[in-house]
Amino acid sequence: MLPEQEKRISDADLTEKTKEQLLKYLNGRDIPAEQFDTILNRVREEYQKTRIEACEAVGIIAAQSIGEPGTQMTMRTFHYAGVAEINVTLGLPRLIEIMDARKEPSTPTMTIYLQPEYSGDRDKAREVSWQIEAAPLHEFGDITIDMENMQIVVHLNTAVCDKRKIAVSTIVETAPRKIRDRRHYRDFDYENNDQDATIVFMPKNRESYQNLFQLAEHVRNVIVQGIDDIERVVVRKESGEYILYTEGSNLKDVFDVDGVDTTRTRTNNISEISQVLGIEAARNAIIHEALATLNEQGIAVDVRHIMLVADMMCMEGEVKQIGRHGIAGEKESVLSRAAFEVTVNHLLDAAVANEVDELSGVTENVIVGQPIQLGTGDVKLIAKPMN
Amino acid sequence: MSTGLNVLDHVMVPDHKIMSEEEVGSLFSTYNISNEQLPKIYHDDPAVKAISAKVGDVIRIIRHSHTAGRAESYRLVIKRPKK
Numbered sequence: 001m002l003p004e005q006e007k008r009i010s011d012a013d014l015t016e017k018t019k020e021q022l023l024k025y026l027n028g029r030d031i032p033a034e035q036f037d038t039i040l041n042r043v044r045e046e047y048q049k050t051r052i053e054a055c056e057a058v059g060i061i062a063a064q065s066i067g068e069p070g071t072q073m074t075m076r077t078f079h080y081a082g083v084a085e086i087n088v089t090l091g092l093p094r095l096i097e098i099m100d101a102r103k104e105p106s107t108p109t110m111t112i113y114l115q116p117e118y119s120g121d122r123d124k125a126r127e128v129s130w131q132i133e134a135a136p137l138h139e140f141g142d143i144t145i146d147m148e149n150m151q152i153v154v155h156l157n158t159a160v161c162d163k164r165k166i167a168v169s170t171i172v173e174t175a176p177r178k179i180r181d182r183r184h185y186r187d188f189d190y191e192n193n194d195q196d197a198t199i200v201f202m203p204k205n206r207e208s209y210q211n212l213f214q215l216a217e218h219v220r221n222v223i224v225q226g227i228d229d230i231e232r233v234v235v236r237k238e239s240g241e242y243i244l245y246t247e248g249s250n251l252k253d254v255f256d257v258d259g260v261d262t263t264r265t266r267t268n269n270i271s272e273i274s275q276v277l278g279i280e281a282a283r284n285a286i287i288h289e290a291l292a293t294l295n296e297q298g299i300a301v302d303v304r305h306i307m308l309v310a311d312m313m314c315m316e317g318e319v320k321q322i323g324r325h326g327i328a329g330e331k332e333s334v335l336s337r338a339a340f341e342v343t344v345n346h347l348l349d350a351a352v353a354n355e356v357d358e359l360s361g362v363t364e365n366v367i368v369g370q371p372i373q374l375g376t377g378d379v380k381l382i383a384k385p386m387n
Numbered sequence: 388m389s390t391g392l393n394v395l396d397h398v399m400v401p402d403h404k405i406m407s408e409e410e411v412g413s414l415f416s417t418y419n420i421s422n423e424q425l426p427k428i429y430h431d432d433p434a435v436k437a438i439s440a441k442v443g444d445v446i447r448i449i450r451h452s453h454t455a456g457r458a459e460s461y462r463l464v465i466k467r468p469k470k
Contacts, residue, residue: 015452015454015455016456017457019456020456262396262397263396263397263398264397264398266399273399275433276433277397278400278432278434279428279429279432279434279462280403280428280434281399281400281434284401287453288399307452307454311426315426315427316427317426317427317428317465317467318429318467
Protein backbone atom coordinates (compact mmCIF):
# COMPACT_ATOMS: atom_id res chain seq x y z
CA MET A 1 0.00 0.00 0.00
CA LEU A 2 1.28 3.43 -0.85
CA PRO A 3 1.88 5.96 1.94
CA GLU A 4 -0.50 8.29 0.15
CA GLN A 5 -3.24 5.65 0.34
CA GLU A 6 -2.57 5.13 4.04
CA LYS A 7 -3.00 8.83 4.58
CA ARG A 8 -6.30 8.77 2.74
CA ILE A 9 -7.55 6.05 5.08
CA SER A 10 -6.53 7.89 8.23
CA ASP A 11 -8.12 11.10 6.94
CA ALA A 12 -11.36 9.38 5.95
CA ASP A 13 -14.59 10.06 7.80
CA LEU A 14 -14.60 6.69 9.59
CA THR A 15 -14.23 5.49 13.16
CA GLU A 16 -10.78 4.72 14.54
CA LYS A 17 -11.53 1.03 14.80
CA THR A 18 -12.65 0.77 11.18
CA LYS A 19 -9.54 2.63 10.06
CA GLU A 20 -7.30 0.30 12.07
CA GLN A 21 -8.97 -2.78 10.61
CA LEU A 22 -8.78 -1.40 7.09
CA LEU A 23 -5.09 -0.59 7.49
CA LYS A 24 -4.46 -4.06 8.89
CA TYR A 25 -6.18 -5.87 6.01
CA LEU A 26 -4.65 -3.76 3.29
CA ASN A 27 -1.19 -3.70 4.81
CA GLY A 28 1.49 -5.15 2.56
CA ARG A 29 -0.79 -5.47 -0.43
CA ASP A 30 -0.31 -3.78 -3.72
CA ILE A 31 -3.56 -2.12 -4.61
CA PRO A 32 -4.17 -0.26 -7.85
CA ALA A 33 -5.54 3.25 -7.41
CA GLU A 34 -8.85 2.37 -9.01
CA GLN A 35 -9.45 -0.63 -6.76
CA PHE A 36 -8.44 1.37 -3.70
CA ASP A 37 -11.07 3.98 -4.48
CA THR A 38 -13.72 1.28 -4.74
CA ILE A 39 -12.69 -0.28 -1.44
CA LEU A 40 -12.66 3.02 0.41
CA ASN A 41 -15.99 4.10 -1.04
CA ARG A 42 -17.65 0.79 -0.20
CA VAL A 43 -16.32 0.88 3.34
CA ARG A 44 -17.54 4.43 3.75
CA GLU A 45 -20.93 3.47 2.35
CA GLU A 46 -21.23 0.47 4.69
CA TYR A 47 -20.23 2.64 7.64
CA GLN A 48 -22.90 5.21 6.83
CA LYS A 49 -25.47 2.39 6.68
CA THR A 50 -24.56 1.18 10.16
CA ARG A 51 -25.18 4.57 11.72
CA ILE A 52 -28.42 5.14 13.53
CA GLU A 53 -30.87 7.32 11.64
CA ALA A 54 -32.27 10.57 12.90
CA CYS A 55 -35.58 10.17 14.75
CA GLU A 56 -34.91 6.56 15.61
CA ALA A 57 -36.22 5.77 19.11
CA VAL A 58 -32.96 4.39 20.49
CA GLY A 59 -34.20 4.41 24.08
CA ILE A 60 -37.09 2.06 23.34
CA ILE A 61 -34.80 -0.23 21.38
CA ALA A 62 -32.30 -0.28 24.24
CA ALA A 63 -35.06 -0.98 26.76
CA GLN A 64 -36.36 -3.91 24.75
CA SER A 65 -32.90 -5.23 23.92
CA ILE A 66 -31.91 -5.36 27.57
CA GLY A 67 -35.36 -6.25 28.87
CA GLU A 68 -36.13 -9.28 26.73
CA PRO A 69 -32.92 -11.23 27.51
CA GLY A 70 -33.33 -9.99 31.08
CA THR A 71 -36.45 -12.14 31.43
CA GLN A 72 -34.27 -15.19 30.93
CA MET A 73 -31.94 -14.32 33.76
CA THR A 74 -32.00 -16.41 36.87
CA MET A 75 -33.87 -14.73 39.65
CA ARG A 76 -31.39 -15.17 42.43
CA THR A 77 -27.92 -16.35 41.75
CA PHE A 78 -25.03 -16.26 44.10
CA HIS A 79 -21.79 -17.09 42.57
CA TYR A 80 -18.40 -17.81 43.97
CA ALA A 81 -16.02 -15.77 41.86
CA GLY A 82 -13.60 -18.35 40.50
CA VAL A 83 -11.88 -20.51 43.07
CA ALA A 84 -11.71 -17.72 45.64
CA GLU A 85 -14.51 -18.20 48.12
CA ILE A 86 -15.80 -14.65 47.73
CA ASN A 87 -19.51 -14.29 47.32
CA VAL A 88 -20.85 -11.76 44.84
CA THR A 89 -24.42 -10.98 43.81
CA LEU A 90 -24.92 -11.67 40.14
CA GLY A 91 -27.76 -12.06 37.71
CA LEU A 92 -30.95 -10.05 37.83
CA PRO A 93 -30.53 -8.65 41.38
CA ARG A 94 -27.14 -7.26 40.41
CA LEU A 95 -28.49 -5.72 37.20
CA ILE A 96 -31.28 -4.06 39.15
CA GLU A 97 -28.72 -2.80 41.64
CA ILE A 98 -26.67 -1.17 38.89
CA MET A 99 -29.67 0.49 37.25
CA ASP A 100 -31.00 1.71 40.61
CA ALA A 101 -27.67 3.43 41.34
CA ARG A 102 -27.65 2.14 44.90
CA LYS A 103 -25.26 3.84 47.31
CA GLU A 104 -23.85 0.47 48.25
CA PRO A 105 -24.15 -2.86 46.43
CA SER A 106 -25.38 -5.81 48.49
CA THR A 107 -22.01 -7.52 48.12
CA PRO A 108 -19.29 -4.91 47.68
CA THR A 109 -16.02 -6.38 46.44
CA MET A 110 -12.76 -5.01 45.18
CA THR A 111 -10.14 -6.31 42.80
CA ILE A 112 -6.83 -4.95 43.99
CA TYR A 113 -3.87 -5.06 41.65
CA LEU A 114 -0.38 -4.68 43.05
CA GLN A 115 2.62 -2.73 41.90
CA PRO A 116 5.22 -4.78 39.96
CA GLU A 117 7.59 -5.17 42.95
CA TYR A 118 4.77 -6.74 45.00
CA SER A 119 2.74 -8.58 42.40
CA GLY A 120 5.32 -11.31 41.67
CA ASP A 121 5.90 -12.45 45.24
CA ARG A 122 3.31 -14.29 47.30
CA ASP A 123 4.75 -13.18 50.64
CA LYS A 124 4.83 -9.53 49.64
CA ALA A 125 1.29 -9.76 48.33
CA ARG A 126 0.27 -11.27 51.67
CA GLU A 127 1.95 -8.35 53.46
CA VAL A 128 -0.14 -5.88 51.46
CA SER A 129 -3.24 -7.90 52.24
CA TRP A 130 -2.58 -7.53 55.99
CA GLN A 131 -2.53 -3.76 55.54
CA ILE A 132 -5.98 -4.04 54.00
CA GLU A 133 -7.86 -6.82 55.77
CA ALA A 134 -9.62 -5.63 58.91
CA ALA A 135 -8.21 -7.56 61.87
CA PRO A 136 -9.87 -7.36 65.29
CA LEU A 137 -7.83 -7.17 68.48
CA HIS A 138 -8.55 -10.73 69.59
CA GLU A 139 -6.44 -12.04 66.72
CA PHE A 140 -3.34 -10.43 68.17
CA GLY A 141 -3.35 -11.86 71.67
CA ASP A 142 -5.26 -13.14 74.68
CA ILE A 143 -8.10 -11.18 76.20
CA THR A 144 -9.03 -12.10 79.75
CA ILE A 145 -11.86 -10.71 81.81
CA ASP A 146 -10.63 -10.21 85.34
CA MET A 147 -13.86 -10.36 87.34
CA GLU A 148 -12.16 -9.91 90.68
CA ASN A 149 -10.63 -6.55 89.81
CA MET A 150 -13.36 -5.60 87.33
CA GLN A 151 -10.97 -5.13 84.43
CA ILE A 152 -10.07 -6.57 81.04
CA VAL A 153 -6.47 -7.54 80.41
CA VAL A 154 -5.11 -7.85 76.88
CA HIS A 155 -1.81 -9.71 76.44
CA LEU A 156 -0.53 -9.14 72.94
CA ASN A 157 1.29 -11.97 71.25
CA THR A 158 4.49 -10.40 69.89
CA ALA A 159 5.11 -13.28 67.49
CA VAL A 160 1.79 -12.65 65.77
CA CYS A 161 2.45 -8.92 65.65
CA ASP A 162 5.85 -9.51 64.04
CA LYS A 163 4.36 -11.89 61.51
CA ARG A 164 1.68 -9.39 60.63
CA LYS A 165 4.21 -6.55 60.40
CA ILE A 166 2.59 -4.31 62.95
CA ALA A 167 4.38 -2.72 65.92
CA VAL A 168 3.07 -3.55 69.39
CA SER A 169 3.09 0.17 70.22
CA THR A 170 0.76 0.86 67.28
CA ILE A 171 -1.80 -1.65 68.49
CA VAL A 172 -1.54 -0.39 72.06
CA GLU A 173 -2.17 3.14 70.82
CA THR A 174 -4.91 2.42 68.26
CA ALA A 175 -7.07 -0.01 70.22
CA PRO A 176 -8.48 2.43 72.84
CA ARG A 177 -8.71 5.27 70.31
CA LYS A 178 -10.66 3.13 67.85
CA ILE A 179 -13.08 1.93 70.51
CA ARG A 180 -13.87 5.57 71.24
CA ASP A 181 -13.98 6.89 67.68
CA ARG A 182 -15.25 3.99 65.64
CA ARG A 183 -17.39 2.05 68.08
CA HIS A 184 -18.60 5.14 69.98
CA TYR A 185 -18.10 3.57 73.38
CA ARG A 186 -16.48 5.94 75.84
CA ASP A 187 -17.27 4.69 79.34
CA PHE A 188 -13.87 3.21 80.10
CA ASP A 189 -10.33 4.01 81.19
CA TYR A 190 -7.20 2.21 80.14
CA GLU A 191 -3.57 1.70 81.04
CA ASN A 192 -1.10 0.52 78.48
CA ASN A 193 2.36 -0.87 78.73
CA ASP A 194 4.50 -1.15 75.62
CA GLN A 195 7.20 -3.26 77.30
CA ASP A 196 4.91 -6.05 78.47
CA ALA A 197 2.69 -5.62 75.42
CA THR A 198 -0.38 -5.41 77.61
CA ILE A 199 -3.38 -3.12 77.76
CA VAL A 200 -5.72 -3.00 80.73
CA PHE A 201 -9.25 -1.69 80.22
CA MET A 202 -11.43 -0.64 83.14
CA PRO A 203 -15.09 0.31 82.83
CA LYS A 204 -16.04 3.62 84.41
CA ASN A 205 -18.89 1.99 86.27
CA ARG A 206 -17.07 -0.57 88.36
CA GLU A 207 -20.20 -2.01 89.94
CA SER A 208 -21.86 -3.48 86.88
CA TYR A 209 -20.88 -6.81 85.37
CA GLN A 210 -23.00 -5.99 82.38
CA ASN A 211 -20.78 -3.03 81.58
CA LEU A 212 -17.68 -5.13 81.98
CA PHE A 213 -18.89 -7.68 79.47
CA GLN A 214 -20.07 -4.99 77.13
CA LEU A 215 -16.62 -3.44 77.21
CA ALA A 216 -15.02 -6.87 76.68
CA GLU A 217 -17.11 -7.29 73.55
CA HIS A 218 -15.83 -3.95 72.21
CA VAL A 219 -12.24 -4.79 73.10
CA ARG A 220 -12.42 -8.16 71.39
CA ASN A 221 -13.81 -6.81 68.14
CA VAL A 222 -12.08 -3.47 67.72
CA ILE A 223 -10.25 -3.29 64.39
CA VAL A 224 -6.59 -2.56 65.02
CA GLN A 225 -5.07 -3.32 61.65
CA GLY A 226 -6.36 -2.88 58.12
CA ILE A 227 -9.29 -0.97 56.69
CA ASP A 228 -12.54 -1.20 58.65
CA ASP A 229 -14.85 -1.82 55.69
CA ILE A 230 -12.85 -4.68 54.25
CA GLU A 231 -13.78 -7.86 56.02
CA ARG A 232 -11.82 -10.39 54.05
CA VAL A 233 -8.97 -10.50 51.57
CA VAL A 234 -8.13 -13.42 49.32
CA VAL A 235 -4.82 -13.56 47.47
CA ARG A 236 -4.96 -15.22 44.07
CA LYS A 237 -2.56 -15.70 41.25
CA GLU A 238 -3.93 -14.75 37.88
CA SER A 239 -2.01 -14.57 34.61
CA GLY A 240 1.35 -14.45 36.36
CA GLU A 241 0.63 -11.88 39.05
CA TYR A 242 -0.88 -11.90 42.50
CA ILE A 243 -4.20 -10.10 42.81
CA LEU A 244 -6.18 -9.41 45.96
CA TYR A 245 -9.92 -9.95 46.03
CA THR A 246 -11.81 -8.44 48.93
CA GLU A 247 -15.15 -8.67 50.60
CA GLY A 248 -16.13 -5.08 51.39
CA SER A 249 -14.97 -2.01 49.58
CA ASN A 250 -13.21 1.24 50.38
CA LEU A 251 -11.47 2.57 47.30
CA LYS A 252 -10.08 5.73 48.87
CA ASP A 253 -8.31 4.02 51.77
CA VAL A 254 -7.05 1.15 49.65
CA PHE A 255 -5.39 3.65 47.29
CA ASP A 256 -3.38 4.95 50.26
CA VAL A 257 -1.90 1.53 51.05
CA ASP A 258 1.71 0.96 49.93
CA GLY A 259 2.10 -1.47 47.06
CA VAL A 260 -1.38 -1.02 45.60
CA ASP A 261 -1.47 -0.25 41.89
CA THR A 262 -3.65 2.85 41.82
CA THR A 263 -4.10 2.70 38.06
CA ARG A 264 -5.89 -0.65 37.82
CA THR A 265 -7.49 -1.35 41.20
CA ARG A 266 -11.28 -1.34 40.99
CA THR A 267 -14.43 -1.90 42.99
CA ASN A 268 -17.98 -2.92 42.13
CA ASN A 269 -19.38 0.01 44.10
CA ILE A 270 -20.28 2.49 41.38
CA SER A 271 -21.15 5.40 43.64
CA GLU A 272 -17.76 5.07 45.31
CA ILE A 273 -16.06 5.17 41.91
CA SER A 274 -17.93 8.34 41.01
CA GLN A 275 -16.76 9.96 44.24
CA VAL A 276 -13.12 8.91 44.03
CA LEU A 277 -12.46 8.79 40.28
CA GLY A 278 -15.17 10.98 38.79
CA ILE A 279 -18.28 10.69 36.69
CA GLU A 280 -16.53 9.44 33.56
CA ALA A 281 -15.01 6.55 35.49
CA ALA A 282 -18.47 5.82 36.89
CA ARG A 283 -19.85 5.64 33.36
CA ASN A 284 -17.15 3.15 32.43
CA ALA A 285 -17.88 1.19 35.59
CA ILE A 286 -21.60 0.97 34.80
CA ILE A 287 -20.86 -0.33 31.31
CA HIS A 288 -18.31 -2.80 32.63
CA GLU A 289 -20.46 -4.09 35.48
CA ALA A 290 -23.66 -4.39 33.45
CA LEU A 291 -21.89 -6.12 30.59
CA ALA A 292 -20.08 -8.49 32.94
CA THR A 293 -23.33 -9.36 34.72
CA LEU A 294 -25.13 -10.09 31.44
CA ASN A 295 -22.24 -12.02 29.92
CA GLU A 296 -21.84 -14.15 33.03
CA GLN A 297 -25.41 -15.35 32.44
CA GLY A 298 -24.59 -16.06 28.83
CA ILE A 299 -26.73 -13.24 27.55
CA ALA A 300 -25.39 -11.26 24.62
CA VAL A 301 -26.61 -7.67 24.64
CA ASP A 302 -24.99 -5.18 22.32
CA VAL A 303 -22.76 -2.71 24.20
CA ARG A 304 -24.43 0.20 22.47
CA HIS A 305 -27.62 -0.31 24.48
CA ILE A 306 -25.72 -0.43 27.74
CA MET A 307 -23.64 2.56 26.71
CA LEU A 308 -26.82 4.52 26.11
CA VAL A 309 -28.14 3.62 29.54
CA ALA A 310 -24.82 4.54 31.16
CA ASP A 311 -24.74 7.83 29.25
CA MET A 312 -28.22 8.74 30.43
CA MET A 313 -27.38 7.84 34.02
CA CYS A 314 -24.24 10.01 34.03
CA MET A 315 -25.63 12.94 32.04
CA GLU A 316 -26.04 15.43 34.88
CA GLY A 317 -22.66 15.02 36.52
CA GLU A 318 -23.66 12.46 39.12
CA VAL A 319 -24.96 8.92 38.84
CA LYS A 320 -28.75 8.99 38.57
CA GLN A 321 -30.92 5.92 38.86
CA ILE A 322 -33.29 4.87 36.15
CA GLY A 323 -36.65 5.32 37.76
CA ARG A 324 -38.92 7.59 39.68
CA HIS A 325 -36.12 9.26 41.67
CA GLY A 326 -33.80 9.67 38.72
CA ILE A 327 -34.16 9.95 34.97
CA ALA A 328 -37.86 9.09 34.65
CA GLY A 329 -38.79 11.43 37.50
CA GLU A 330 -37.06 14.43 36.01
CA LYS A 331 -38.64 14.48 32.59
CA GLU A 332 -39.91 17.80 31.38
CA SER A 333 -43.39 16.59 30.47
CA VAL A 334 -46.06 16.15 33.14
CA LEU A 335 -47.98 13.50 31.20
CA SER A 336 -44.84 11.50 30.59
CA ARG A 337 -43.98 11.48 34.29
CA ALA A 338 -47.57 10.65 35.23
CA ALA A 339 -47.57 7.73 32.78
CA PHE A 340 -44.61 6.17 34.58
CA GLU A 341 -45.35 5.92 38.30
CA VAL A 342 -47.37 7.68 41.03
CA THR A 343 -49.73 9.19 38.48
CA VAL A 344 -52.04 11.13 40.77
CA ASN A 345 -49.28 12.90 42.66
CA HIS A 346 -47.69 14.16 39.48
CA LEU A 347 -50.97 15.38 38.03
CA LEU A 348 -51.93 17.08 41.29
CA ASP A 349 -48.55 18.78 41.72
CA ALA A 350 -48.59 19.89 38.10
CA ALA A 351 -52.07 21.37 38.52
CA VAL A 352 -51.05 23.23 41.67
CA ALA A 353 -47.87 24.57 40.04
CA ASN A 354 -49.72 25.53 36.84
CA GLU A 355 -47.38 23.44 34.69
CA VAL A 356 -47.61 23.41 30.91
CA ASP A 357 -47.02 20.33 28.76
CA GLU A 358 -45.42 21.08 25.41
CA LEU A 359 -46.50 17.68 24.00
CA SER A 360 -43.11 17.16 22.41
CA GLY A 361 -42.33 13.63 23.57
CA VAL A 362 -43.67 10.23 22.56
CA THR A 363 -45.67 9.30 25.67
CA GLU A 364 -47.58 12.58 25.83
CA ASN A 365 -48.66 12.34 22.22
CA VAL A 366 -49.80 8.75 22.60
CA ILE A 367 -51.92 9.86 25.57
CA VAL A 368 -53.61 12.71 23.71
CA GLY A 369 -53.90 10.72 20.48
CA GLN A 370 -51.63 12.67 18.19
CA PRO A 371 -48.98 11.31 15.80
CA ILE A 372 -45.71 10.84 17.68
CA GLN A 373 -42.55 12.61 16.63
CA LEU A 374 -40.69 9.57 15.43
CA GLY A 375 -39.83 8.21 12.02
CA THR A 376 -42.42 9.36 9.51
CA GLY A 377 -44.31 11.15 12.28
CA ASP A 378 -41.48 13.63 12.56
CA VAL A 379 -41.77 14.88 9.02
CA LYS A 380 -43.98 17.91 8.52
CA LEU A 381 -45.09 18.98 5.08
CA ILE A 382 -45.35 22.59 4.19
CA ALA A 383 -47.07 23.15 0.89
CA LYS A 384 -46.70 26.35 -1.04
CA PRO A 385 -49.76 27.45 -2.99
CA MET A 386 -49.30 27.00 -6.73
CA ASN A 387 -49.76 30.58 -7.67
CA MET B 388 -6.26 13.42 48.30
CA SER B 389 -3.04 11.48 48.78
CA THR B 390 0.07 12.37 46.82
CA GLY B 391 0.33 8.96 45.18
CA LEU B 392 -3.03 9.12 43.48
CA ASN B 393 -3.55 10.78 40.16
CA VAL B 394 -7.03 9.90 39.04
CA LEU B 395 -6.19 10.57 35.40
CA ASP B 396 -3.75 7.62 35.47
CA HIS B 397 -6.49 5.16 36.33
CA VAL B 398 -7.58 2.87 33.52
CA MET B 399 -11.24 3.71 34.04
CA VAL B 400 -10.71 7.47 33.73
CA PRO B 401 -10.54 8.67 30.13
CA ASP B 402 -8.55 11.73 29.03
CA HIS B 403 -10.04 15.05 30.14
CA LYS B 404 -8.88 18.25 28.42
CA ILE B 405 -10.07 21.83 28.81
CA MET B 406 -11.18 23.24 25.45
CA SER B 407 -10.12 26.67 24.28
CA GLU B 408 -12.74 29.27 23.48
CA GLU B 409 -12.32 28.87 19.71
CA GLU B 410 -12.75 25.11 20.00
CA VAL B 411 -15.91 25.56 22.04
CA GLY B 412 -17.23 28.06 19.51
CA SER B 413 -16.68 25.72 16.58
CA LEU B 414 -18.19 22.81 18.56
CA PHE B 415 -21.37 24.79 19.19
CA SER B 416 -21.67 25.93 15.59
CA THR B 417 -21.10 22.45 14.07
CA TYR B 418 -23.77 20.83 16.22
CA ASN B 419 -25.92 23.96 16.42
CA ILE B 420 -26.30 23.75 20.20
CA SER B 421 -25.78 25.96 23.24
CA ASN B 422 -23.71 25.06 26.29
CA GLU B 423 -26.85 24.20 28.28
CA GLN B 424 -27.44 21.21 26.03
CA LEU B 425 -24.11 19.57 26.82
CA PRO B 426 -23.84 16.82 29.42
CA LYS B 427 -22.63 18.19 32.74
CA ILE B 428 -19.79 17.50 35.12
CA TYR B 429 -19.53 18.90 38.65
CA HIS B 430 -16.77 21.34 39.58
CA ASP B 431 -15.64 19.08 42.44
CA ASP B 432 -15.39 15.98 40.27
CA PRO B 433 -11.97 14.41 40.93
CA ALA B 434 -11.04 14.50 37.23
CA VAL B 435 -12.05 18.17 36.94
CA LYS B 436 -9.93 19.00 39.97
CA ALA B 437 -6.99 17.11 38.46
CA ILE B 438 -6.98 19.30 35.36
CA SER B 439 -8.05 22.37 37.42
CA ALA B 440 -10.97 23.38 35.23
CA LYS B 441 -13.33 26.16 36.30
CA VAL B 442 -17.10 26.43 36.32
CA GLY B 443 -18.22 27.28 32.77
CA ASP B 444 -15.34 25.49 31.04
CA VAL B 445 -16.11 22.86 28.46
CA ILE B 446 -14.11 19.66 28.79
CA ARG B 447 -13.28 17.36 25.92
CA ILE B 448 -13.29 13.73 26.97
CA ILE B 449 -11.52 11.21 24.79
CA ARG B 450 -12.96 7.81 25.58
CA HIS B 451 -11.88 4.36 24.56
CA SER B 452 -15.10 3.28 22.96
CA HIS B 453 -16.11 -0.37 22.70
CA THR B 454 -17.54 0.27 19.27
CA ALA B 455 -15.64 3.10 17.63
CA GLY B 456 -12.20 2.65 19.19
CA ARG B 457 -11.92 6.30 20.09
CA ALA B 458 -14.82 8.62 20.81
CA GLU B 459 -14.96 12.24 21.81
CA SER B 460 -17.47 13.57 24.24
CA TYR B 461 -17.96 16.96 25.84
CA ARG B 462 -19.06 18.06 29.28
CA LEU B 463 -19.81 21.46 30.73
CA VAL B 464 -18.41 22.17 34.20
CA ILE B 465 -21.18 23.29 36.56
CA LYS B 466 -21.35 23.92 40.28
CA ARG B 467 -22.65 20.99 42.33
CA PRO B 468 -26.18 21.90 43.39
CA LYS B 469 -26.79 22.04 47.12
CA LYS B 470 -28.96 19.28 48.44
